[in-house]
Structures are given as structure tokens and as C-alpha cells.
Amino acid sequence: MMKHICLLIVLIYTLNSCKSDSLENINNTSTLEEEVIKLSPNRPNLNISILIDLSDRINPKKYPNPAMNYFERDLGYIHSIVQSFEWHVRNKRSLKINDHIQLYIDPEPADNDLNEKINSLNITFTKNNAKRELIKRTSTLYDSISNGIYKSAIKDGNYIGSDIWGFFKTNVKDFCIQKDYRNILIILTDGYLYHRDSKLKEKNLSSYLTPQDIRRFKLNKSDWKDRIQNQGFGFIAARNDLEELEVLVLGINPDAKNPYEQDVIIQYWSDWLTKMNVKGFELKTANLPANMDKIIKEYILNKSI
Structure with missing residues (x-):
């Protein structure tokens, strides 16, 4: 009996030791990852804008996916974006901190409460407010409010499209570009453009693109590239002055x-x-957030040098 008790004590001790080692490895990995970021010299100030497409592409009933719903993928991408922003700010010298992150929906929701929540995601850190715990709350705030935005849109079910073309035409210069910043606009979309109030056409150029248009333009065959080049298919340029903007789709x-x-x-x-x-x-396809996490973080952090 005493022998069995001794064996049990040894087993419990061993399992606890393994668990502690695992947790230590995770913590060490996280620390190592942040240490690597610390080695990046003289990162510029970041101005990150997130534009989300709340068209019916996020409808889990219309576009189900057994691996993960598309709105859940968006939420995962947003988490990676904001976590990257947090790491960037936390690993800068206090005197150099002047970084900004914000989220946009176009058109704006009619819900005033929802608009107030979106406005709370317009966050700036400077040397005066860049406290470690406050910075670390940014991703928690974004996770909570973003989840509410998507659930509200799905529950409402009134998908009128996302005016991405109109956002570039009217708002991108004023909203997403600041002097002496690295300006990044991250767009979460399936790649199609359509909004009922932005349907312009100039010969074979348009402000919209749907699967039906691609079939109608006969771009569903192997000669699609020749047709685009020879017949001038494409989007109408909304403007031509975005030299200070980077775009990640x-x-x-x-x-x-x-x-x-x-x-x-x-x-x-x-x-x-x-x-x-x-x-x-x-331009990136709708992969699982776990696969996109590294890509997003490398884009935001490794290029911020």
C-alpha cells in the first residue's frame, strides 16, 4: 500500500513538473517573440485603419463554412491586427510613442449606440497615456465590440453591401492618412465590390464587381487576362493621390x-x-485566423522598421 502511495506521489509530481515546463515554454516563447520585436530599430509611428465589409458575405446561413464561419475569421483577423498594434506600442520608447488605430464601416450604421461603440475604437497612444495595462486592454475592447458589430449585422439581416469604392473616393484621404506616419488600411472583404449607392460605369470600367458581372464579362474562361487587358475591364480609379497609404486586403x-x-x-x-x-x-484569401496570424503580424511589425 505504502509503495502505491509513493508511486502516486512521484506521478503527480512528474505531471506537475511537465505542466510547469509547458507553461514556462509558452511564456518563454511569448517573451522571446516580444524580445525579437524589441530588436527592431526606430519603428515609425503607426496609423492603422480597419475597414470591414458587412455585406451578406458574413451571413452564416447563405455562406456556411464547416471549418469556420467567415465572420468568425474576420474576428480572428481583427484580433491579430490589434495585438500587433499593442506589441508595436509596448516595445517603443515612451518618448517616441504616437500611434493610432481605428475601425470604420461604410455606410455608417443607423444604430447610434453602435456608432458610439465604434467611436470608442478610435484609439491614440502617446507618451502621456501609454501605460502597459491600458495598451493591453486594446485587443480586449476590439474583440468585444467587433463581435457585437458582426452579431448585430447578422441578426438585422439587412445586407445593403459595403461601399468600399465610395470610401476610397470620399473618405480614405481624410480618415486614413496622417503625415509622418506609416499609414495602413486593412480591408476585410471577400473581394467583390457592390453597394446600391455606388454603381458607376464608364465603358468597361465600373465601381462594382460581383460573380454575375464576372460571368457577364466572360471572365470565367482561360482567356480572362487577355479580355481584361484588351477590353479595359477593371475598377474606376476613385482617386490617384494615395502615395502615403499601404493597403492590406x-x-x-x-x-x-x-x-x-x-x-x-x-x-x-x-x-x-x-x-x-x-x-x-x-491581397490575401480567407484562410483560417491561425494561419493568417503570422502573415498579419509580419506585415505590421516586421515592415515597421
Whole structure:
């Protein structure tokens, strides 16, 4: 009996030791990751804007996905974005902190309470308020309010589209660009553009693109690229003065019925952002947040040098 008790004590001690080692490894990994960030010299001030597309692409009934719903992927992307922002601020010298993050929906919601919550996500840290605990609360605040935004939109069910084209035309310069900052606009969208109040067309250029348009323009065949180049398909350039803006598009989700859909969407966006003289851009498909986390953090942190 005494022998069994001794064996049990040894087993419990061993398991606790393994657990402690595992937790220590996790903590060491986190610390190491932050130490690596600390080694990045003279990072610029960040001005991050997040624009979310609340069209029916987030409808879990219309576009179900057994791996993870698309609105949940968005929430995961937002968490990675804001966590990157936190790490950036926490690892700067206090005197150099002057960083900003904000979130936009276009058109703005009719719900006044929701608008107040969105306004609370307009956050600036300077040397006067950059307390460690306050900085660390940023992702918690974003997680909570973003979750409420998506659930409210899904519950309402009135998907009128997202006016991304109109946002570039009217607001992007004023809202998303500040002098002496690294200005990053991160757009969460499936890559299609449509809003009932932004339906412009100039020959084969337009302010919108839907799966139906791609089929109608006969861009669902192997000669899609030739047709775009020879017949001038694409988005109308909303402006041409965005030299101080970087754009990261997350969540591109092409219609699976057309094997060339993703290529067409990326070509449209690439041509559009190039015509608007965007400083740099990357376009990413709707992968799981766990797979996108590293990509997002590397984009925000490793390029902030």
C-alpha cells in the first residue's frame, strides 16, 4: 500500500513538473517573440485603419463554412491586427510613442449606440497615456465590440453591401492618412465590390464587381487576362493621390464555380490600387485566423522598421 502511495506521489509530481515546463515554454516563447520585436530599430509611428465589409458575405446561413464561419475569421483577423498594434506600442520608447488605430464601416450604421461603440475604437497612444495595462486592454475592447458589430449585422439581416469604392473616393484621404506616419488600411472583404449607392460605369470600367458581372464579362474562361487587358475591364480609379497609404486586403473569397475567379478579383484589385498610386499592397484569401496570424503580424511589425 505504502509503495502505491509513493508511486502516486512521484506521478503527480512528474505531471506537475511537465505542466510547469509547458507553461514556462509558452511564456518563454511569448517573451522571446516580444524580445525579437524589441530588436527592431526606430519603428515609425503607426496609423492603422480597419475597414470591414458587412455585406451578406458574413451571413452564416447563405455562406456556411464547416471549418469556420467567415465572420468568425474576420474576428480572428481583427484580433491579430490589434495585438500587433499593442506589441508595436509596448516595445517603443515612451518618448517616441504616437500611434493610432481605428475601425470604420461604410455606410455608417443607423444604430447610434453602435456608432458610439465604434467611436470608442478610435484609439491614440502617446507618451502621456501609454501605460502597459491600458495598451493591453486594446485587443480586449476590439474583440468585444467587433463581435457585437458582426452579431448585430447578422441578426438585422439587412445586407445593403459595403461601399468600399465610395470610401476610397470620399473618405480614405481624410480618415486614413496622417503625415509622418506609416499609414495602413486593412480591408476585410471577400473581394467583390457592390453597394446600391455606388454603381458607376464608364465603358468597361465600373465601381462594382460581383460573380454575375464576372460571368457577364466572360471572365470565367482561360482567356480572362487577355479580355481584361484588351477590353479595359477593371475598377474606376476613385482617386490617384494615395502615395502615403499601404493597403492590406484580407478575406478574399472567390466563387468556387469559376476556377479563374480568384485571379480575376486579384487582377481587378491590383490594377485599381496601382492606378490610385497606393504605396504598397497585399491581397490575401480567407484562410483560417491561425494561419493568417503570422502573415498579419509580419506585415505590421516586421515592415515597421
